[in-house]
Amino acid sequence: MYLVTAAEMGQLDRLASSEYLIPSIVLMENAGLRVVESIRRHFQERVKNRRILIFCGKGNNGGDGLVVARHLLNQGAEVKVFLLARPEDMRGDARTNLEIYQKMGGRLYPILGENHLQRADIALLYADLVVDAIFGTGFKGAALGLPASVITMINKANRHTVAVDVPSGLEADTGRIFGPCIQATWTVTFALPKLGLVVEPGASFTGRLEVADIGIPRKLVEDQGLKTHLLTADWCRANLPGRKTDAHKGVYGHVLAVGGSPGLTGAITLTATAALRAGAGLVTAAVPKSLHEILETKTTEVMTCPLPETAAGTLSREALNPILERLDQCNVLALGPGLSREPATVELVKELLPHLKVPAVVDADALNALATDPGILAGNHGPLVLTPHPGEMARLIGTTAARVQEERLETARRYAREWRVALLLKGARTIVAWPDGQTFINPTGNPGMATAGSGDVLTGIIAGLIAQGLEPGTAAALGAYLHGVAGDLGRAALGQHALMAGDLLNFLPAAFRNLEVDAGDAAGLGRG
Numbered sequence: 001m002y003l004v005t006a007a008e009m010g011q012l013d014r015l016a017s018s019e020y021l022i023p024s025i026v027l028m029e030n031a032g033l034r035v036v037e038s039i040r041r042h043f044q045e046r047v048k049n050r051r052i053l054i055f056c057g058k059g060n061n062g063g064d065g066l067v068v069a070r071h072l073l074n075q076g077a078e079v080k081v082f083l084l085a086r087p088e089d090m091r092g093d094a095r096t097n098l099e100i101y102q103k104m105g106g107r108l109y110p111i112l113g114e115n116h117l118q119r120a121d122i123a124l125l126y127a128d129l130v131v132d133a134i135f136g137t138g139f140k141g142a143a144l145g146l147p148a149s150v151i152t153m154i155n156k157a158n159r160h161t162v163a164v165d166v167p168s169g170l171e172a173d174t175g176r177i178f179g180p181c182i183q184a185t186w187t188v189t190f191a192l193p194k195l196g197l198v199v200e201p202g203a204s205f206t207g208r209l210e211v212a213d214i215g216i217p218r219k220l221v222e223d224q225g226l227k228t229h230l231l232t233a234d235w236c237r238a239n240l241p242g243r244k245t246d247a248h249k250g251v252y253g254h255v256l257a258v259g260g261s262p263g264l265t266g267a268i269t270l271t272a273t274a275a276l277r278a279g280a281g282l283v284t285a286a287v288p289k290s291l292h293e294i295l296e297t298k299t300t301e302v303m304t305c306p307l308p309e310t311a312a313g314t315l316s317r318e319a320l321n322p323i324l325e326r327l328d329q330c331n332v333l334a335l336g337p338g339l340s341r342e343p344a345t346v347e348l349v350k351e352l353l354p355h356l357k358v359p360a361v362v363d364a365d366a367l368n369a370l371a372t373d374p375g376i377l378a379g380n381h382g383p384l385v386l387t388p389h390p391g392e393m394a395r396l397i398g399t400t401a402a403r404v405q406e407e408r409l410e411t412a413r414r415y416a417r418e419w420r421v422a423l424l425l426k427g428a429r430t431i432v433a434w435p436d437g438q439t440f441i442n443p444t445g446n447p448g449m450a451t452a453g454s455g456d457v458l459t460g461i462i463a464g465l466i467a468q469g470l471e472p473g474t475a476a477a478l479g480a481y482l483h484g485v486a487g488d489l490g491r492a493a494l495g496q497h498a499l500m501a502g503d504l505l506n507f508l509p510a511a512f513r514n515l516e517v518d519a520g521d522a523a524g525l526g527r528g
C-alpha cells in the first residue's frame with residue numbers, strides 16, 4: 001500500500017478536482033461521511049443521544065469535522081462543535097460546511113481565548129467521544145498557544161478520541177512531534193496513509209489506523225509514480241516463494257552462513273537455523289575451525305564447515321578461498337553474525353565482498369568491516385542486502401545514531417541508491433530501501449524483539465528467502481515482515497519481556513502459515 005507525504009496527498013486532492021473534475025467539496029463530504037461510518041461502527045451503529053464533541057480548526061481538516069458534525073446531528077447524536085477560529089475567518093469548503101451546520105441549528109462554541117476553555121473542559125467530562133479535526137496535513141512545526149492548550153486538555157480528559165486524517169500536533173510527513181499532540185484511540189486517514197502515521201513517534205499517537213476511500217480516482221494514484229510503501233500481508237503473500245508438489249531440497253537453494261567467533265557461536269547458529277525455517281533447502285554454517293565441533297553439537301539440520309582461523313580463534317584471511325569454493329555450491333551468502341572485529345577478520349570481509357558472484361546478506365560485524373572502507377562498494381559488486389541497526393548505519397556513513405534516527409527514510413533511501421544495495425534499516429518500523437528508490441516500511445514487530453540474537457534470525461530469514469529465488473530486495477522486505485510477525489506471535493504467547501531470539505525461530509512457522517495459501521485446498525483435495 002502506498003504511503004504519501006502531505007505534499008503528495010495535496011497534489012492528489014488538487015488533481016482530482018482539476019483533472020478529474022471532482023469538486024473539492026465532494027471529497028470533503030466523502031471524508032466526513034467515512035469518519036461518521038467509522039464512528040457508527042465504534043458505537044455498534046447506535047449513535048443516537050451519544051455525546052460527541054468535535055474540535056475543529058480553521059482549515060479543511062476543520063471542514064471535515066463540520067461534515068461529521070452535520071451528519072451526526074442528523075442521526076440524533078448530541079453534538080457540540082468547538083471551533084478554534086472566528087467563524088468569519090473560515091474559508092472555502094470549510095466555510096460552506098460551517099454555514100450549513102449553523103443553518104441546521106447545530107451548537108457551536110468558538111474557542112478564542114483561554115477563558116473559553118472551561119466550557120469545553122466540562123463538556124469533556126461527559127463526552128462519549130471526541131472528534132479531533134483541529135489540524136490535518138497542513139500542520140507543520142509545533143502547536144503553541146491556544147491550540148496547544150486545547151490539545152493538552154483533550155488528552156487529559158482521556159476520552160475515546162478519533163483523529164480526522166491525522167492526530168493534531170503530528171507532522172504528516174515525518175511523524176515527528178514538537179509540541180502537544182492528540183493521543184488518538186484511532187485515526188481515519190483519507191485515501192492513503194500519510195507517512196507520519198506509520199513511523200515513530202507518530203504511529204504511537206495514531207492508535208488504530210483506518211484508511212478510508214474518499215473517491216480519489218485509482219488511475220490518478222497509479223500515475224503519480226509513488227515510491228514509498230507500507231508492507232501488507234497481501235504484498236507479502238503475493239511474494240512468498242512457491243513450493244512445488246514434486247520438489248526436492250535442491251530446488252530451494254543452499255545458504256552459506258559465515259561467521260562465529262569464541263563466545264559468539266549462538267549468533268551463527270540462529271542465522272543458519274532461521275534460514276532453514278524460512279524454507280531454504282540446505283544450509284551450511286562455516287565457522288573458525290576450533291568452533292566447528294561446538295557447532296556440530298548445537299545444530300542438527302544445519303551442515304557445518306571448518307575454516308582457517310586466527311590466533312584469537314576468529315576467521316583468518318586464509319578463509320577467503322575455502323569460502324569462495326564453498327560458494328560454488330551455494331546460491332546465497334549470509335555474512336557477519338558473531339564474526340568479531342579482529343583486524344585479520346575485517347580484512348577477510350573486505351577481500352571477500354568484491355569477489356562475490358552470488359547475492360549476500362551483510363550483517364553485524366561484516367557491516368562494521370565495511371564501515372572501515374565504504375569504498376569497497378564503489379566498483380562492481382553482486383546483489384547485496386545490508387541490514388544495519390541505527391548504530392551500524394551511523395558507522396557506515398560517518399554520522400551519529402541519533403542523526404540516522406531523525407532521518408531514517410532519507411538515510412536508507414540515499415544509501416541504497418548510492419551504493420546499489422538493498423538497505424534494511426532496523427529499529428521500530430524497519431525500513432527497506434531498494435536501489436531503484438522503492439522503499440518499504442514494515443508495520444510488524446514489537447519492543448520485545450530488542451533482544452540478543454534477534455538480528456541474527458532476521459539475517460537467516462532473508463538469506464533463506466533469497467535461496468529460494470527471491471530478489472534480494474524482495475527477500476529483505478518479506479523477511480522483515482515475517483520476522484516481525486514471529487515477534488508479535490511470540491509476544492502474544494510469552495510476553496515482551498521474556499521473548500528471546502530463539503523463540504522467534506519457534507514462531508516463524510506460524511508467521512509463514514499466515515501467508516500461505518493452503519496448498520491442499522488449492523489443489524482441490526478433500527473437496528467433494
Ligand SMILES: NC(=O)C1=CN([C@@H]2O[C@H](COP(=O)(O)OP(=O)(O)OC[C@H]3O[C@@H](n4cnc5c(N)ncnc54)[C@H](O)[C@@H]3O)[C@@H](O)[C@H]2O)[C@@H](O)CC1
Nearest residue numbers: 013024027028059060061135136137138139140141142165
Ligand atoms: N481537497 C482537499 O484538499 C481535501 C482535504 N481534506 C482535509 O484537509 C486537510 C488539509 O487541510 P488544510 O491544508 O486546509 O490544512 P489543515 O486543516 O490541516 O490545517 C492547517 C491550518 O493550520 C495552520 N497551521 C499549520 N501549522 C500550524 C501550527 N504549528 N500552529 C498553528 N497553526 C498551524 C495552517 O496555517 C492552516 O490554517 C486534510 O488533512 C484533510 O483533513 C479532506 O477534506 C479531503 C479533501
Ligand SMILES: [K+]
Nearest residue numbers: 132135164166
Ligand atoms: K486532526
